[in-house]
Amino acid sequence: MISSIAELIADRIGTMPAGERRAAQTLIASYPMIGLKTVAEFSTAAGVSSPTILRFVARLGFQNYPEFQSSLQDELAAQLQSPAIRTLNPPSPGGGTVSPMLEATLDNMRETFRHLSDKQLTDIAARLADRRGKTFLIGGRFTDPLARYMAAHLAVIQPDVFHLAGQESMWRDRLIDMGKRDVLVIFDIRRYQDSLVRFAEKAHQRGVQIVLFTDQWLSPIARFARHVIAGRTAVPSAWDSSAALFVVVETLIGAVTRQLEADGARRIREMEGLR
């Protein structure tokens, strides 16, 4: 079974004429980067002419050069999605139901945070800690618990935190309370819910700043969002995993808490007194 272009080349390099063989060798030598550049660059790097490069990719079975490049890109993408850690850490023995799931989840978290800068998080935290406006949270079918979780914590350290739950008509009417200074935190992963998209759009029209938690494919709500957090969700299971997003939520809760330290502490003490 031939799965990569590199293998394909190794398979056919024997039957190639001299010029094309040089092309093949230079591609293998710095695989696959040269193949992503232009035909002209490729040809000079290999010391042959452009048509030779084109004949080379044609011999590999591609209709044209762009198709060849797309194939290389797909390969790269697949390679990048399964982080090196997985190949370095042997697929832990036993192979029960636990390990693959856990490993994938850990990878997801690392990947998610790799694409998430410290600055972005502190920006969002600052926005959430800004007490001039209200904070609304809402989630989809399976992600609403995340919204609840976040709301439960934020509500402890600051006022005006509202989790939008129940019937759609219920929270749709809350739009009337939302304005420019307010923040709407939305959780929406595949399959994206129309009702949420509509809600986000209307909120956006009212000037509400939207913080979106979604998957790597980005919910259409990203159109309206001020901040987008894209978490990895793929795991060897029938379901998508929200664990990475969950960890981001906890991180954010921690960051907001730190920013509200002074006020928050007093508030918490008061609360304790009320219990």
Added chain:
Amino acid sequence: MISSIAELIADRIGTMPAGERRAAQTLIASYPMIGLKTVAEFSTAAGVSSPTILRFVARLGFQNYPEFQSSLQDELAAQLQSPAIRTLNPPSPGGGTVSPMLEATLDNMRETFRHLSDKQLTDIAARLADRRGKTFLIGGRFTDPLARYMAAHLAVIQPDVFHLAGQESMWRDRLIDMGKRDVLVIFDIRRYQDSLVRFAEKAHQRGVQIVLFTDQWLSPIARFARHVIAGRTAVPSAWDSSAALFVVVETLIGAVTRQLEADGARRIREMEGLR
């Protein structure tokens, strides 16, 4: 020091207008593959126009689009040569908010699963998949979302799944419906809630099998529980972390789903039909 384009984006995304920010977000979401494609593909993926993409790369400091692509390619090449060193998000200096939190969370998960045998999980999954009895789920102040999350998933693949919410008096009365064949899943971490303990005790007296999700210090409910899952919760934050428990929940959901494969699949198809 800014070494990667991803960092560059994170640094400037705050100062970008809406359209360019969408470009930035889509690039980050599937970094860096989109950036290697054509402007047209990039723009449609981001839902903006081509000029916006070009303005975006210009704002990042590149003279033109090809220069931007070359830069991405160089980054990729460097990354591929030393897979072990992932330079995207450097171990944030100055002890940022991200790293310690994430590291602690990952450690928690590894520790949690180290003390959790495959057998224990499959046992619990089997119990939950047993359709002769009903399944009730309930959680504490901050862990109730976990119960909801689990309930939302289980309810899709089997009938008789109930999340106990609302006023204490509401779910206390549901005790009347619980019997020997039923399972009660309880989430309770510090500070343990008296109301939950009392509820668990009464359920236990009625012969209900209790599955307890708690922290490493074990809620008093462990006395009555048939299965106890102890997750690590310590993180460098003002709050405890439920992330490890969350991952266990997802793992369990996956395991139950697998056990109910045959029935579950038909059930899901039926549900799809109803939508």
Added chain:
DNA sequence: GGAGCGCTGTATCGTATGTTACGTATTTTG
């Protein structure tokens, strides 16, 4: 409420890129 500014998309343009045709060189075969 009006004027100004900044952002965004449409339409157009120039050009770099991939592609092809053709002539020359090189190798192969009878």
Added chain:
DNA sequence: CAAAATACGTAACATACGATACAGCGCTCC
């Protein structure tokens, strides 16, 4: 050794890609 076939490069071509000018729109600030 001659003749044919194959391989390769040069040069012209067409397409599609990135770049730019311009107009419409919304927003902010007087």
